[in-house]
Amino acid sequence: MTTQDAGHINLNFKNRVNEALADQELRGNFRGAMDFLMQKRAAMFPDQEDLEALRKRGEQVRNRCLQQLPDLLEQLEAQCVSNGIQVHWAETAEQANNIILGIMRDHQATRMVKGKSMASEEIGLNHFLADHGIEALESDMGEYIVQLDHSTPSHIIMPAIHKNKQQIARLFHEKTPGVEYTEDVDKLIGTGREVLRQKFFEAEVGLSGVNFAVAETGTLCLVENEGNGRMSTTVPPVHIALCGIEKVVQSLADIPPLYRLLTRSATGQAITTYFNMISGPRKPDELDGPQEVHLVLLDNGRSRMYADKQLQQTLRCIRCGACMNHCPVYTRIGGHAYGSTYPGPIGQVVSPQIWGLNNAGNITQACSLNGACRDACPVNIPLPDLIRRLRHDGNNSTAEGQTAGQGQLRKPAEAVIWKFWALLNRSPLLYRLTLWSATRFRKLIPSHIGPWTRYRSAPRPASKSLHDLMKASGTQTNHPTNQP
Numbered sequence: 003m004t005t006q007d008a009g010h011i012n013l014n015f016k017n018r019v020n021e022a023l024a025d026q027e028l029r030g031n032f033r034g035a036m037d038f039l040m041q042k043r044a045a046m047f048p049d050q051e052d053l054e055a056l057r058k059r060g061e062q063v064r065n066r067c068l069q070q071l072p073d074l075l076e077q078l079e080a081q082c083v084s085n086g087i088q089v090h091w092a093e094t095a096e097q098a099n100n101i102i103l104g105i106m107r108d109h110q111a112t113r114m115v116k117g118k119s120m121a122s123e124e125i126g127l128n129h130f131l132a133d134h135g136i137e138a139l140e141s142d143m144g145e146y147i148v149q150l151d152h153s154t155p156s157h158i159i160m161p162a163i164h165k166n167k168q169q170i171a172r173l174f175h176e177k178t179p180g181v182e183y184t185e186d187v188d189k190l191i192g193t194g195r196e197v198l199r200q201k202f203f204e205a206e207v208g209l210s211g212v213n214f215a216v217a218e219t220g221t222l223c224l225v226e227n228e229g230n231g232r233m234s235t236t237v238p239p240v241h242i243a244l245c246g247i248e249k250v251v252q253s254l255a256d257i258p259p260l261y262r263l264l265t266r267s268a269t270g271q272a273i274t275t276y277f278n279m280i281s282g283p284r285k286p287d288e289l290d291g292p293q294e295v296h297l298v299l300l301d302n303g304r305s306r307m308y309a310d311k312q313l314q315q316t317l318r319c320i321r322c323g324a325c326m327n328h329c330p331v332y333t334r335i336g337g338h339a340y341g342s343t344y345p346g347p348i349g350q351v352v353s354p355q356i357w358g359l360n361n362a363g364n365i366t367q368a369c370s371l372n373g374a375c376r377d378a379c380p381v382n383i384p385l386p387d388l389i390r391r392l393r394h395d396g397n398n399s400t401a402e403g404q405t406a407g408q409g410q411l412r413k414p415a416e417a418v419i420w421k422f423w424a425l426l427n428r429s430p431l432l433y434r435l436t437l438w439s440a441t442r443f444r445k446l447i448p449s450h451i452g453p454w455t456r457y458r459s460a461p462r463p464a465s466k467s468l469h470d471l472m473k474a475s476g477t478q479t480n481h482p483t484n485q486p
């Protein structure tokens with residue numbers, strides 16, 4: 003796997019979807035988990051007006067910070083440097099991987115322990131480091147399970163949500179020497195903790211993601227529930243924080259509304275167990291903390307998103323995962339079917355913009371444009387509009403956007419069908435003729451029309467059109483087909 007395609011595994015999307023749909027256990031796991039998460043979120047927002055006001059506030063904060071993004075990034079760098087944090091800029095995934103590898107090599111480090119970081123999944127860091135002889139161990143329990151299974155996360159907040167208790171019990175029993183099969187969740191977590199605790203002390207470098215990077219103070223904020231984020235960022239002598247450039251906020255005052263929205267939307271919690279604020283390496287009079295802190299600011303396509311007024315809204319995302327939990331497609335096919343680090347509605351918007359429409363644009367089709375994702379999004383990202391926009395760009399090489407692979411989703415046969423459809427609807431004569439034929443020869447329409455009728459019945463036109471019925475009843479219409 004190359005760095006380029008590490009975050010997006012470009013296999014056949016349709017095959018993956020069909021496999022997922024045929025897997026009853028997987029579908030049961032997702033259905034149960036998503037229902038649970040939706041209920042928890044709903045319980046956190048009992049008052050619709052309060053919710054809307056908070057969403058508006060979150061949207062405004064994110065918009066204000068994005069409007070000043072270039073300045074805030076410079077301010078963040080200056081402030082971090084004055085705090086003793088070493089700042090690195092990575093334009094691409096490859097650069098980010100090489101920067102991290104360079105830091106590891108500077109310290110003759112061969113072991114890294116990682117807190118949860120979707121950005122590191124995006125750049126394929128684990129594979130890259132493994133290719134260079136470095137062990138990168140996931141310490142978030144969900145990520146640890148996924149790593150043990152040689153798999154990838156299926157959800158951005160709960161990476162192992164596709165597995166049920168029995169499957170995890172089997173995995174621990176098979177992959178961890180000396181571990182008995184047990185479905186006792188506390189015992190399973192205890193097993194994971196035991197393995198990981200030792201690893202925290204052995205690792206020379208800890209890596210984490212960043213939820214919010216505060217420009218005014220140079221503070222890196224990390225939201226988590228398990229304490230592994232704090233361990234990864236304080237126990238090893240070197241801490242590397244990998245941060246998408248859009249995560250910067252202006253001041254500490256910007257965080258409370260976003261934090262409230264994030265925890266309630268993601269896991270239905272009023273607050274997470276840990277909220278870490280990292281403002282620099284250990285000071286001479288401090289007893290713990292890393293001796294070095296590095297911040298890697300990752301672009302990887304984000305500047306391109308930023309340059310487009312409409313697509314820039316993608317960058318408001320605070321990675322809560324609520325759009326996935328509420329998406330009827332994601333709920334049925336799960337995260338792996340998308341073949342991308344970022345699945346679900348936000349994945350359909352982010353992935354094509356990072357890996358190109360030619361590589362990831364096909365996943366924009368997995369959407370019924372029902373709008374549930376937009377209604378759940380805590381920062382009001384108009385996801386259906388962005389999905390439609392990317393579909394358009396994927397089919398039009400002359401589209402104004404800058405997303406790679408524009409026009410490469412166009413299928414000539416489909417284009418001919420749509421041209422004919424447009425002509426049919428523009429010409430009253432053709433329209434009338436088609437309507438007349440469809441009603442008169444309705445019985446000739448086959449009951450199986452390829453994949454379209456695999457899960458639904460074929461359409462059968464009525465014996466008389468509405469227009470005919472109205473005419474028979476003497477009702478006049480201004481329909482164009484009435485015109486001579």
Ligand code: SF4
Nearest residue numbers: 319320322323325379
């Ligand atoms: S798009 Fe909205 S709902 Fe989806 S992960 Fe981002 S912030 Fe959450």
